[in-house]
Amino acid sequence: MSPLSPKHALCVLHLEDSPTDRELVQELFAADGLACQFQTVETRAAFEAALDKGEFDLVLSDFSLPGFDGMTALALAQQRRPQVPFIFISGVMGEERAIESLKNGATDYVLKQRIERLIPSVRRALREVVEREQLRETETRLRQSEEQLRQITENVSDWILVFDAEGRCTYANPACKAACDLPPGGPCPDFWSHLDGDEAARLRDEFTQATRTGIVRRVEFRLRTGATHRSIESQINLVCDERGARTGVILVCRDITERRQAEEQLRAQAALLDKAQDAIIVCGPEEEIIYWNRSAERLYGWSAREAHGRSLHTLLHPAPPPQLGEARHAVQQRGEWQGELRQSAKNGTSVVVQSRWTLFRDDAGRPQSLLVVNSDARNLQLNEVQFLHAQQAASLVTLGDVMARELRAA
Structure with missing residues (x-):
């Protein structure tokens, strides 16, 4: 469940030695309608124990503590809970230290003199957590999809070739390379050299028509491999970039020599x-x-x-x-x-x-x-x-x- 969900009670670890400041922070959360469960600690030992035992949505920390400083607290949190937003609340934090803390992994810092910035900062930090999680999930699905596509293209018996806008072959799957007597990890075949002149001109024209019209083309042609001519049944599909511009074609081929x-x-x-x-x-x-x-x-x-x-x-x-x-x-x-x-x-x-x-x-x-x-x-x-x-x-x-x-x- 998203930490921003109204049904989700935020678990907040608050490192603060001042009871007054702790109460003020809790009142700010309550006034904004954020349901929270606070765990407050004052010492390094208590802070480390809480990080080890609890699952928190947010860490708030004073910068200056007796016998314990905020940078050390940040380092401990980064080691144990790097995905949890960490926000400093301090009245003595200068600009240089603030910049250093952000470089070291802090999400934000709020001066006690401008405590009204705390809730907007918290909401922004929690949104970023959700967005990062969504991005991770998207990247995971993308990697899985890419792996599935790789498995398919490398194991099908059909030949799959990708050509750029100039007609250069930029990818050929193992089935195609094997037909051209090339190793699976070898370079792409010189595809056009396997076509007689008329066949090459006809297929290039089909590529041009597919790119111009955007319509899938189906074409049969003859291809030379060694001293043998093969009958090839193929389908020409477009390759488009993220803006929809047509940047090349995918040629899917099937050897139908035996059928013919x-x-x-x-x-x-x-x-x-x-x-x-x-x-x-x-x-x-x-x-x-x-x-x-x-x-x-x-x-x-x-x-x-x-x-x-x-x-x-x-x-x-x-x-x-x-x-x-x-x-x-x-x-x-x-x-x-x-x-x-x-x-x-x-x-x-x-x-x-x-x-x-x-x-x-x-x-x-x-x-x-x-x-x-x-x-x-x-x-x-x-x-x-x-x-x-x-x-x-x-x-x-x-x-x-x-x-x-x-x-x-x-």
Whole structure:
């Protein structure tokens, strides 16, 4: 509780050998409405004992005492209770001693001839105590916040770089330095030297736009590390000073090279499988359709956009055939199933297919994706289907692996 709170009774240690002066001080406090508990002492021994035992909000001290002087009292208080305001009340304190006392840690001094200054001096001293405590708390929170920020920036896998208004890199976190083959405590990387000319010009322009407009920018670029080019996804944020002036940018980067390679591989596989005669479908763990090739569009009549996200079996089996339960059980137990199914097309016609299911699991063994290959039994004999399955096996397994990796990364 603040010592200035009306509910808080001030604990005052008063070093004074004159009963009259002690009473006068207490009357001044009472007249001002300051609730106080006074402990009065006259000797050095009593003063030291009080400092050691009690918790005080304020120390008042005469400067001249029999066998004991105010400077010694101040030194003792500074040793034992340095955070407690110390105010001299004296009738003989000259200007030089007053200045010396302030240098040695006294909060203020009040001449007995101008005792009316005491209460304003006390209130000011107590306010300063509150302000110092608030400042200490703020500094503690700031240090904690800075430490948390340091821990975050030094342990995240994303790259974090800070650039000044001239585009010079002034900070790079360990993840960024490691990517540039620099030690964690080493200098900031020469970031721009890792960009080809066009990429560097484009990113500098993005920096300029972010600084000019104040709008967060998102940009993807290519970065060279050694002989390797990486695909980088980044966000540009502003750095502002205490007046709000824009002084630089923070660049947060994520290496998405593997994702882009997987997407390219997926597109290539999808293009290949779009040419297959069989309907090829990939479902997620809840049997929701995530891939539907061109042959599936031709066989069933639904476009890939119409089929995406819908339940495979709700879409193709309005009246589930008996074999569907058997197929689900088999694929859960053995990871694969094949057999004949009667399904429905978009126009309501019946479609009989030779169907092959393959279940892919994640690293923990949980079902991740289901690969379904359906051949129109009206146009193909079973031996033809098996021949085509053998031809397409490598592509199908690759597609399933890619799909599984993508789902795990999602």
